[in-house]
Amino acid sequence: MSTSSPEAVKKLLENMQTDLRSLSMECKKKFPPVKEAAESGIVKIKTIAARNTDVLTALKENSSEVVQPFLMGCGTKEPKITQLCLAAIQRLMSHEVVSEAAAGNIINMLWQLMEYGLEELKLLQTVLVLLTTNTVVHDEVLSKAIVLCFRLHFTKDNITNNTAAATVRQVVTVVFERMVAEDERFKGIVEQPPPVQGNTNRRSVSTLRPSAKDAYMLFQDLCQLVNADAPYWLVGMTEMTRTFGLELLESVLNDFPGVFLQHQEFSFLLKERVCPLVIKLFSPNIKFRQGSSSAASPAPVEKPYFPICMRLLRVVSVLIKHFYSLLVTECEIFLSLLVKFLDGEKPQWLRAVAVESVHRLCVQPHLLRSFCQSYDMKQHSTKVFRDIVNALGSFIQSLFIVPNSGITPAVSLPAGSSGSGAQGAAQGGPGTGGVGSNLTTQAAFEYRGTWIPLMTVSVQGSAKATYLEMLDKVEPPSIPEGYAMSVAFSALLDLVRGITSMIERELSKEEDLAAEFREGHPDQEWQPQPGAHLVWEEMVSACWCGLLAALSLLLDASTDETATENILKAELTMASLCGRLGLVTPRDAFITAICKASLPPHYALTVLSSNSINLSSKAYSIQGQSVQIISPSSESHQQVVAVGQPLSAQPQGTVVLTSKNIQCMRTLLNLAHCHGAVLGTSWQLVLATLQHLVWILGLKPAVGGALKPGRAVEGPSTVLTTAVMTDLPVIANILSRLFESSQYLDDVSLHHLINALCSLSLEAMDMANGNNKEPSLFAVAKLLETGLVNMDRIEILWRPLTGHLLEVCQHPNSRMREWGAEALTALIKAGLAYNHDPPLSQNQRLQLLLLNPLKELSNVLHADIRQKQLESVLQILQSQGDSLGPGWPLVLGVIGAIRNDQGESLIRTAFQCLQLVVTDFLPTMPCTCLQIVVDVAGSFGLQNQELNISLTSIGLLWNISDYFFQRGESIIQELEKEEAALQKQAQEKGETLNRPFHPAPPFDCLWLCLYAKLGELCVDPRPAVRKSAGQTLFSTIAAHGTLLQQPTWHIVVWKVLFHLLNRVRTSSTTADKEKIESGGGNILIHHSRDTAEKQWAETWVLTLAGVARIFNTRRYLLQQLGDFFEAWEVQLNHIQSAALSKNNEVSLAALKSFQEILQIVTPVKDSDKVGDALAAMGVPPVLIDPLSASGPGRPLVRSDSLVERLTRYNGAELQNPPPGEESALEDSALWWSAWNTWYRTGTDCTRPPSGPTEKFSFIPSQPFLTALIQIFPALYQHIKAKFSMDELKKLGVILHGAVSVPISSDASPFILPSYTEAVLTSLQEAVLTALDVLQKAICVGPENLQVMYPAIFEQLLLFVEFSCKPPQYGRVETKHVANAKYNQIQLFAPAEWVALNYVPFAERSLEVLVDLYHKTACHKAVINEKVLQNIIKTLRMPLGLKYACPSETTWKLAVSSLLKVLSIGLPVARQHASSGKFETMWPELANTFEDFLFTKSTPPDNLSIQEFQKNEAIDVEVVQLISTEILPFANFIPKDFVGQIMTMLNKGSIHSQSPSFTEAEIDVRMREEFSKVCFETLLQFSFSNKVSTPQEGYISRMALSVLLKRSQDVLRRYVEDERLSGRCPLPRQQVTEIIFVLKAISTLMDSLKKTQPENVDGNTWAQVIALYPTLVECITCSSTEVSSALKEALGPFKDFMQPPVSRVQNGES
DSSP: OOTTSHHHHHHHHHHHHHHHHHHHHHHHHHOHHHHHHHHHHHHHHHHHHHHOSSHHHHHHHTHHHHHHHHHHHHHTOOHHHHHHHHHHHHHHHHTTOOOHHHHHHHHHHHHHHHHHTOSHHHHHHHHHHHHHHOSOOOHHHHHHHHHHHHHHHTSSOHHHHHHHHHHHHHHHHHHHHHHHHHHHHTSSOOOOOOOOOTTOOTTOOTTSOHHHHHHHHHHHHHHHHHTTOOOSSSTTOOOOOHHHHHHHHHHHHHHOHHHHHHOHHHHHHIIIIIHHHHHHHHHHHHHOOTTOOTTTSSSOOOOOOHHHHHHHHHHHHHHHHHHTTTOHHHHHHHHHHHHHHTSTTSOHHHHHHHHHHHHHHHTOHHHHHHHIIIIITSTTSOOHHHHHHHHHHHHHHHHHHSOOTTTSOSSOOOTTOOSOGGGOSOOOOTTHHHHOTTOOSSOEEEETTEEEEOOOOSOTTOOOOSGGGOTTOOSOOOOOTTHHHHHHHHHHHHHHHHHHHHHHHHHHHHHHHHHHHHHHOTTSOOOOOHHHHHHHHHHHHHHHHHHHHHHHHHHHHBOOHHHHHHHHHHHHHHHHHHHHHTOHHHHHHHHHHHHHHHSOTTOOOHHHHHHHHHHHTOOEEETTEEEOOOOOOSOOOOOEEEEEOOOOSSOOOOEEEEHHHHHHHHHHHHHHHHHHHHHGGGHHHHHHHHHHHHHHHTEEEOGGGOEEEOOOSSSSOOEEOHHHHHHHHHHHHHHHHHHHGGGGSOHHHHHHHHHHHHHHHHHHHHHHTTSOSOOOOHHHHHHHHHHHHTGGGHHHHHHHHHHHHHHHHTOSSHHHHHHHHHHHHHHHHHHHHSOOSSOGGGOHHHHHHHHHHHHHGGGOOOHHHHHHHHHHHHHHHHHHGGGOGGGHHHHHHHHHOOOTTSOHHHHHHHHHHHHHIIIIIGGGSOGGGHHHHHHHHHHHHHOOSOHHHHHHHHHHHHHHHHHHHHTHHHHHHHHHHHHHHHHHHHHHHTOOOOOTTTTSOHHHHHHHHHHHHHHHHTTOSSHHHHHHHHHHHHHHHHHHGGGSOHHHHHHIIIIIIIHHHHHHHHHHHHOOOSBOOOSSTTOOOOGGGSBHHHHHHHHHHHHHHHHHHHHHHTHHHHHTTSOHHHHHHHHHHHHHHHHTSSOHHHHHHHHHHHHHHHTOOSOOOOHHHHHHHHHHTTOOGGGGSOOOOOOSSSOOOSSOOHHHHHHTTTOSSSOOOOHHHHHHHHHHHHHHHHHHHHHHHHHHHHSOOOSSOOTTOOOOOHHHHHHHHHHHHHHHHHHGGGOOHHHHHHHHHHHHHHHHOOEETTTHHHHSOOTTSOOOOHHHHHHHHHHHHHHHHHHHSOGGGGGHHHHHHHHHHHHHHTTTSOOOOTTOOEEEGGGSOHHHHHHHOTTSEEEOOOHHHHHHHHHHHHHHHHHHTTOHHHHHTTHHHHHHHHHHHHHHHGGGSSSHHHHHHHHHHHHHHHHHHHHHHHHTGGGTTTTTHHHHHHHHHHHHHTOSSOOOTTOOHHHHHHHHHHHHHHHHHIIIIIGGGGGGSOHHHHHHHHHHHHHHHTOOOOTTOOHHHHHHHTTHHHHHHHHHHHHHHHHSTTOOSHHHHHHHHHHHHHHHHHHHHHHHHHHHHHHHHTTSOOOHHHHHHHHHHHHHHHHHHHHHHHSOGGGSOHHHHHHHHHHHHHHHHGGGOOOHHHHHHHHHHHGGGGGGOOOOOOHHHHHHO
16 A cells, blocks of 8 residues: 555544644643644644645645654653654655655754664664655755764664664665666756866765765765765764775675766766775785784784775775776786785785685676786786786695694694594594595595695685675684685686686677678688687686696695586686687696596606696796696595506506596596597597506407407406496497597598597507507507598598508507507498498499508508408408409409418418309409409419418319309400400500410410419429319310310410429429428328428329320310420420439329320321210310301311311311321321330330449339330330331340339339249239230241341340349349348348349240240241250259259249250251251250259258159159150260260269258158169160260260279178167268168169160179178168168079079180
8 A cells, every 4th residue: 555545645644643642642741832732733734634635745845844743742852752753753754745844854853862862773763764765855964864873873882883884874875876766867868067177176076966966975975984084074973983984885886886887976986085095904914924023023014904804805896896997907906915915924814805805706707808808918017817817826725835824733634534623523424434434524625734625615606705794703703724725716616617608608609600601601701800819818828827727736636526526627618718719738738637637646648748848837926926837646535446557668567546537537538529629639638648547447449449348468457446347338438429429520620630549559559569568459449430430521531540550550569450450441341331422333432442451451461460351351242242343453462462471360261252252253343353363363272371272272263264164255255345445555555465475365365374373383382282283274274175266275285284394394303302201280191292202293293194185185286286296295205204203103104194195096087076075074065166266368276076177287278188198107207206205214214323322223113114114015016117126126125124123122012922923023024015016026027027036035035044143233232032031121121122033024934935936946047046055055044053043933944944945946956967056055055954963052951852852853854855855866966965964874873962861851862763763874875785986885884883882882881880889870871871872783783684684794793793792791780771772782683693604604605
């Protein structure tokens, strides 16, 4: 209900009347005048109410009268009345019905009451109501009212004082509020200000309006009062305090800044009065130094007084805040003072309030900016802004360095107590128990033993002061520990927050404007106003050093997570701001600070230290005091959350990470993540630090470059607490996100990032050099991550990125390399798989760019890298193989870049790639790459690390050849198109086309490349590879050779096949003969392959056979080449050199090849055969049709029918003789060429080594010689027409040589027959076959051939001799089988040569010989050449040796052969006796008989009785031959011969025994039968009447008498010995002898009986009879054997017992 509403008015009237009535009632007795006045007042009011409609106005006009009764009431000084009156007056006032005059009266009345000291509170209330409800009080009245309040303020009563103070404050405010209201009213009206007369007179207020004038006067007087001068306007003041005055000044300045700013007069007051006043009042504080004794100073110094000082600072804060623009110079002074108050020498309370004041400034960024503009940016001005920041910084430092006087306990607190010493023991707060002893529960800073708690002083961004508000305190308060620090800390944070947010807001605004401008004017450059930027830059430059120093120190000292967070946030925002403004040094400095804080203390990190050196050298001074940037100390009491290895080249101890380090690390991550674009070169700092942290925490890169917690590899393993374990995934995740966000960076920033990562990586590489410590892979992993997320603009960063990774790949440390390769290959794979725009298939350049690093990796020598490279090639093939196109040569290049010094696993991987290419991708690649595929496959064949791969790659070459074969047509088309293009290019450049095998067409060239590759593989060092390659080469030529054009065959023969043969020959002849122990691993090598030489032999064999086969199967084709004869010669030459090689296998195979090419017959004229043959080889019939190609006048043949080919033999234009004759001619030449080869081979291989043999001299093997000899019959068929005696001689030499060759003892068990079997070796068979062929040829041949017979006999006889005299082979020492048992061979001749058992061979030769002689005995040549004599002469040897023969069969066969030959030859000899051709034969024959029958050899001990008897029978047979074939024809036989025979028989008849017989055998062994026959023959011949010469008879008679005489002697001696010996038996020998004698006697008796008596000489009879008595003497002998023989001897004597005849008769006779 408003005061002017009718109800309110009515109520007012009623109330007034009531009040007046009450007054009249009260004053009725004591104060009648008052009573009357009151009553008349009632009437007055009623009248006014009745007369006027606007009652209030009327009341106001009459207010003096209306008020009068009440004033009089107050005059009574009666409390009750006074109270009543004052209440009534107040009521009037509150309804604004008091006029100016009335008000004056009221004030006067109140003044009186005040002087009397009555109702003081009511007075104050009344004044307040009077001044606040209306504006009627002005000038002196007003001043009087104000003075009244002041006076009341200084009464004795506390309540009054306080109320008065409040009233004064309110009144002062009212005065200024009126002025503000007045200004509002006159706002619209522009007044002409009167000319200002040089504002000297402070009373020149004539220009001001009434309220303003009041305010002016009031303010001026307040200044006077504070300055202890008399007031001008407030007359009647009795006393005043400075504190109160300052408070009032402050409140006015603070509440009504507009007044001072709008009115010059007031501004003048500020400058002229307030500022000097403040400066003057400050003086005691400025001069005061804590601790300096006043006695020492010349004049006593006034001590600073807390209430005033504090209020002054408040005033200053207000002045600076509101009137900075007016009082620039003054503010400079104030601010400098403020800075001084922070000095360590000032009292603690002074510093506290100063710091509060500074805090107030810090929350006003715009103000700070003005400072910067007004001072720091002016030339000769104090750098105020910088000083403030530095002062704050050094203030904070001083708190740590100087102990707070009297507060810090002398001993700094032990870690773990929960508060300062003052606070006493630990309060058991919830935080103390479980957290860990080194964590204080209260937030605090701790630095080098100084512990400063942190309090919550104000809400962020507002400066709520504590001590600046202590207006009631007179004594300086004691300031709790940590308060100043807490305020300073808040101030710092607010300062940073304010500045950065202000500048960033403005920057953003500017950027928006720029963006708008660009949209509107795309063609123009946006020009920002330079001014703003300068200010910002100056502000940052001015403050960063101080801020950094303070923040770093606080960060180091902070023990509270929130505080740390705030500090870090401040550093972060500063860094980002500097970055945005392009201030590199401060940016890097802040980042360095964060980095250092993230790492353990004193952590050596070059990037950071080099950076902080230039910082710490800037020790900046604050008013002469120098402040160092304090380096972090290590004693911060923090929870250790991780222990790890430092990342350094030299192994060091462990380092610890605290939770604070982790917190800093997060800030760092945050910085990089959110402000990456402004980091520029400081990426290096950030990343280096992160790298070290990641290392200490043991994070290791995983796939794609993200980091995962891993374990440290060496050294004490990283120890992580659970606290940090939970953090790690988060950190790793942020790290990854950080690099993912690189996709939002612009190109320049991205390059900064990449460069930083690269240089970081280079450092890591240096560090990992030369030791096998685990390297730091951070940079590499992150390069990978960055590359992967920026795939869309990969071109701009590909080169630096991959260039660096390639360097990493060459690093000696394996982990480092591994990751370099991982990163590089991952990028390449991602790059190829990425969906580029335009796609890669249309952007060849990009595709090659992406693949190029893959190729570069091939230059790296490390196997693990190549492994990685190849694995990725495999993956690329599997995923993008179809779309590689122009990238194929690169990819194939990578696959093929294998070297032998790489490990096998590497080669295996590369090979998998190749296999994939060959199986899946041949059709998709350009045909020009096929040759590369062949080369690559070949290079896999040639690598020597992994045999299986070499072998498989040969298989691949076969597959490739199949592919060529199947896709022939399309390949030809594509290649020819390409060829044409190349030809054109070459012509344009004027060069010749350079490609291998150039003249051949491109498709043929492809084949030739394939053949050439296989050819290279055929001479690989490894036998298995050679074998496989050889087989493949020849199979390929066989299967697909038909596709080649005819001229290409020339290249195949000379450049491929013969070239290969040459190389194989060279390698084989130079191969190593050292034994190879084992084939790698535990594979045993067969002895036939245990030297390189033997292994090469196999290759030679294969190659030779292969070429021979091609010569055989492609003869027709080759014969058309024109130089077939040369080729044939070359081929034969190869066969010869192989045959003569010192390796049995090769030589044998050479002969097989020889046989193969000799089996060639003149072409069968049968056109079907070739078709079938081709079809059998898998050539589709289509290709058999002739494919015509260009050629001068005649089509070139691919594979047409034989008929056509033969008709075109040597070209159709030439007039050829018919093919048959020509080929016969040519054939003859070929055959003789072959014979020469055969002869040279035979001669060389059978020529025995000259000189003493080396241990290893080579002796050809039996199978070889066999094969060699076996070739002759076939060859002979072709050359027999011209085969002459010379050739025969040559042949004979070879045959003899071949048979003479010994065999090695280790081969002997397989070749030598056992002694019981008389078997020929195949070689011997072959030799005899060869002779047989010849013999048969001579037999059916013309007469002139028969002269060859003796030569054959000669040859055979030579062989027969071998039975007793094995041939010598040079000087090779051989063991002869016959006189050494097999096991002895093993023992004594393990590595030597064994002569063959020539016996069977000699015997067979003998049989052949006898056979041949049988046929040819009568041939002229045979007779003339004394063949029979030669036979006998030869046989004499085995016959003479008899038992000494190597084999007993030999002499037996010799005897039988002799008998056979003689039976044929003797008649011929007798026939030609007159010719003298046989004269020399007879003595030879006689000697032969003699040697045989009376052999010098003894029979072996173990000869059985039956055997002996058989042998004796043979002797008997010979004697019988003599008696039948020779003796009867004595007339035709030379006499000497017959004499020799007789002597021999005589000798046989008295054969003495050998002394070695055992008793049981003795009777047998005496050869009784033989002696008997000899004797009989002798006797028969002696007593025969055909004695031709007396000499002969004499010989036999002589023989008889000798025999008889000897018998007599033997018998006599026996009898005597028997007698002497007594009971002892005689020696066996003697007994045997006597028995023989007795038997001889009985034989003689028989002969005598049969003979004609006249043929017997009388002397003989006498000797026989004389034996009788001696025989009788023997009867006494004790031996039964002797007795029985005696019986037989005595028996025949009965024939002599005739009655005696008369002497006369006897005499007559």
